[in-house]
Each structure stands twice: as C-alpha cells, then as structure tokens.
Amino acid sequence: MIKTTLIGLAVAGSIAGCATVAADTDYGRVALQMMKADFMTKGPANAERVFQQDEIEQVCSDASQTVAPAVSARLEAAQLASVVYPADGKYFGDWKAGEAIAQNGRGLQSSDAVGAVNGGNCYACHQMTKEEISFGNIGPSLYNYGKLRGQSEPIVKYTWGKLYNAQAYRACSNMPRFGHNGILTQAQLKDVMALLLDPASPVNQ
Ligand code: HEC
Numbered sequence: 001m002i003k004t005t006l007i008g009l010a011v012a013g014s015i016a017g018c019a020t021v022a023a024d025t026d027y028g029r030v031a032l033q034m035m036k037a038d039f040m041t042k043g044p045a046n047a048e049r050v051f052q053q054d055e056i057e058q059v060c061s062d063a064s065q066t067v068a069p070a071v072s073a074r075l076e077a078a079q080l081a082s083v084v085y086p087a088d089g090k091y092f093g094d095w096k097a098g099e100a101i102a103q104n105g106r107g108l109q110s111s112d113a114v115g116a117v118n119g120g121n122c123y124a125c126h127q128m129t130k131e132e133i134s135f136g137n138i139g140p141s142l143y144n145y146g147k148l149r150g151q152s153e154p155i156v157k158y159t160w161g162k163l164y165n166a167q168a169y170r171a172c173s174n175m176p177r178f179g180h181n182g183i184l185t186q187a188q189l190k191d192v193m194a195l196l197l198d199p200a201s202p203v204n205q
Contacts, residue, residue: 042110060172072171079168083161084179086186091156091193098195099202101188102128108183118183120192125175128195129202138174146197147204159196163189 032051039047056075059067067075104119106112123132125139149155161168164179178184184192195201 044108044112044114044116045110056167056171067171075171076168079165079171079177079180080161082180083164083168084186085157085160086190091160091190092198093187093190093194095191095194095198095201095203097188098191098193099129101184101192102195103132117188120178120184120188121176122192130205131202142196142203145203146199146201149197151197156193156197159193160189163192 036047036051039050041047053061056079059071059075101120102122105121105124107116107118107121112118122128122142123135125136127135127137127141127143128145129143145159158169162175163184165177166173166175167177167180176183178192179186179189195203198204
C-alpha cells in the first residue's frame with residue numbers, strides 16, 4: 001500500500017515538474033544555476049573550476065553542435081602554442097617514479113590536502129604494463145608505446161605536448177591537461193615520459 005502511494009506521488013511530482021518548465025527553457029543555464037547553488041568548495045576541490053570554462057571547454061561542452069574541423073584546428077594550435085617544454089632540454093626522469101604517478105589516482109579531490117602532490121591516474125584510462133591488469137579503456141593501450149614509436153625528437157616532443165595539454169592534439173580530448181592545469185609538475189611529467197619511452201620501463205617489455 002505504502003509503495004503504491006509513493007509511486008503515485010512520484011508520478012504526480014514529475015508531471016507537475018514537467019508542467020512548470022517552459023518549452024524554450026535554457027537547460028544549460030538552469031543546470032548551472034543549480035550547480036552554483038549546491039556545489040561548494042572543499043579542500044583543493046574548487047567549485048569555481050566547474051563553472052569557469054575557457055574557450056576550448058565551452059566549445060567542447062556545447063552538445064548542440066559538432067565542432068567544425070577548422071574550429072578544432074584553431075583551438076588545437078592555440079593550446080599547442082602554450083605548451084611549456086623543459087627549459088633544460090631533458091625530457092626523461094625515472095620510470096619507477098613514473099609508474100607510481102600512473103598508479104596514483106589521488107589529487108584535487110575534496111578529501112585531499114590543499115597543496116598535496118597529485119597523481120596522474122593513467123591506468124584509469126590506459127593499459128600500460130603487462131603486470132597491471134586493472135586498467136580502464138577510455139584511452140588507447142599504451143603498452144609498448146616506446147618500443148613501437150622510438151625516441152625521435154618528434155615523438156618525444158609530441159608525447160610531452162600530449163601529456164602537458166592533450167587538447168593541443170585533439171581539441172575535445174577526454175584526457176586531463178596535466179601540465180596546463182598544474183596537475184603534474186615538470187619533474188613528474190619527466191618521470192611519466194620515462195615510463196612511456198625508456199627501453200627499461202615495464203611499458204616496453
Ligand atoms: C580520463 C582518461 C584519461 C586519463 C586519466 C589519461 N588519459 Fe591519456 N588519453 C586518453 C584518451 C581518451 C586518449 C585518446 C584520445 C586523445 O588523443 O585525446 C589519450 C591519449 C593518450 C596518449 C596518446 C596516444 C597516442 O596513440 O598517440 C598518450 C601518450 C597518453 N594518453 C598518455 C597518458 C598518460 C601517461 C596518462 C597519465 C599521466 C594519461 N594518458 C591519463 C584518456 C586519458
């Protein structure tokens with residue numbers, strides 16, 4: 001009996017809800033208002049980062065249209081121009097430290113300390129080594145990345161640029177912009193570079 005009443009109320013509620021929303025409602029604006037009212041900053045999880053979008057984020061969040069190739073190309077070029085390459089010309093750190101960064105999914109969450117060292121969480125989206133069998137597949141497998149591509153200058157610079165700002169190479173990439181957004185430091189990026197490209201790294205076995 002109680003169940004029926006609750007379902008009845010839910011249906012009545014949703015019908016009433018529909019009736020009050022005008023056909024031309026700007027749902028994006030309504031959703032933003034709700035988020036602004038309800039999302040709060042806690043620790044390093046800054047609510048502002050959800051609301052403040054740069055141009056490329058605005059374009060890629062607009063579900064009403066696909067991004068035209070000329071627009072993607074312009075946005076990618078602007079992102080690429082802002083990539084900061086290592087001033088000392090050294091691109092490789094320690095693959096062991098890189099593996100720890102790839103495994104570490106902590107950082108910038110409400111339960112993290114402000115100023116704590118962030119991880120890269122690469123395994124959440126990529127296969128990387130044979131040993132680690134728990135990985136996501138939003139991104140392509142990076143197993144044997146260095147073995148397959150080598151260490152030519154274009155590959156090294158592309159890989160750095162991709163890690164620094166994935167949107168420099170794919171405007172609406174789902175990969176975090178690790179350098180651009182200050183998620184990983186330059187030293188951490190070098191360690192991840194070694195994980196990907198060092199012939200001794202488990203990625204390349
Ligand atoms: C939230 C998911 C996500 C995370 C986390 C992520 N990536 Fe990616 N990555 C992707 C996706 C999706 C692609 C393919 C599409 C694209 O090019 O952006 C990609 C592409 C790449 C590429 C280019 C591959 C190629 O074939 O050229 C590299 C290199 C890479 N990721 C490395 C990393 C590393 C290293 C980390 C951790 C520091 C990482 N990614 C974290 C989603 C992710």
